[in-house]
Amino acid sequence: MAYHLEGQLLEVCDCRVLCPCWIGEDPDNGTCDSVLAYHFDKGTIDGVDVAGRTIAMVSHIPGNVLQGNFRVALYVDEGASQSQQEALLNVYSGKLGGPIADFAKLVGEVVSVERAAITFDVHEGRGTLKIGEVSYAELEPYKGADGSTTTLSNTIFSTVPGAPVFVGKAATYRSKQPALGHDLNLSGHNALQSVFVFDG
Numbered sequence: 001m002a003y004h005l006e007g008q009l010l011e012v013c014d015c016r017v018l019c020p021c022w023i024g025e026d027p028d029n030g031t032c033d034s035v036l037a038y039h040f041d042k043g044t045i046d047g048v049d050v051a052g053r054t055i056a057m058v059s060h061i062p063g064n065v066l067q068g069n070f071r072v073a074l075y076v077d078e079g080a081s082q083s084q085q086e087a088l089l090n091v092y093s094g095k096l097g098g099p100i101a102d103f104a105k106l107v108g109e110v111v112s113v114e115r116a117a118i119t120f121d122v123h124e125g126r127g128t129l130k131i132g133e134v135s136y137a138e139l140e141p142y143k144g145a146d147g148s149t150t151t152l153s154n155t156i157f158s159t160v161p162g163a164p165v166f167v168g169k170a171a172t173y174r175s176k177q178p179a180l181g182h183d184l185n186l187s188g189h190n191a192l193q194s195v196f197v198f199d200g
Contacts, residue, residue: 002096002200003087005043005050008122009160009194010129011036012137012170019190021065022165024156032061033182035135035175036159038196039120045087045096053080054118055088056131060180065157068106073177075131077118089113091200098200099161111179125149125166127193135175135182139191141168152192163196 013019013034015027037056044050054077059070074092076085090096094104116132125141142150153164170191175182 003043003045003091003098003198005038005040005045005091005196005198007038007040007043007196008120009036009038009165009192009196010120010122010127010137010139011159011192012129012139012173013190014173014184014186015190017142017169017188017190018152018167019192021061022152022155022157024064024066026064027061031063032059032065033175033180033184034059034061035129035131035137037118037120037129037131045091048083048087050080050084050087053077053084053088054120055092056116056118056129056135057092058131058135058175058177058180058182060182065106069108070106071109071111071180072107073111073134073180074113075116075118075134076113078115080115085115096200099198100200102161103159122193125168125193127191134177136172137170137174137191138172139168139170139193141166141193160194160196161198163194165192165194168193
């Protein structure tokens with residue numbers, strides 16, 4: 001086994017709630033501009049401990065999500081060592097197989113790989129995600145009639161294969177990434193959270 005990762009996902013995009021990409025429909029605007037981050041509470045990749053690290057991607061999806069050709073900028077948190085960064089990039093490039101490899105196949109171009117200060121905070125279903133000066137989002141979940149968090153599972157597309165996601169919205173979503181055409185300042189759009197375990 002090349003890797004075992006346990007952690008949390010935060011994701012926002014410029015689709016309305018709920019992002020149709022997850023059920024294989026075309027994005028609301030014809031394209032989808034998103035930011036997502038994976039924070040690892042525990043995990044190892046080829047023997048490298050990556051607990052406490054975060055990797056994020058700012059993405060432009062040019063059409064239907066299942067057609068791929070994503071353009072992405074990758075960000076590794078500035079606290080990562082060189083070996084941790086290399087290990088994380090090996091997973092998220094698909095080189096090490098496993099559940100992340102299918103997701104990685106949808107990426108057509110990586111426009112940049114950078115280090116950044118990443119804030120990843122989730123407390124009682126509310127989250128804050130900040131990637132350097134590039135992206136900032138505040139997320140909150142939807143709740144069911146019984147007070148539990150609304151959950152989405154068994155979707156045709158997922159950024160956390162095998163794990164359910166908690167449906168929410170972003171009170172704030174700002175993203176500036178010129179190489180991807182991002183210049184966003186939105187409120188009330190799609191947001192998702194998840195807790196995942198990946199073995200590859």
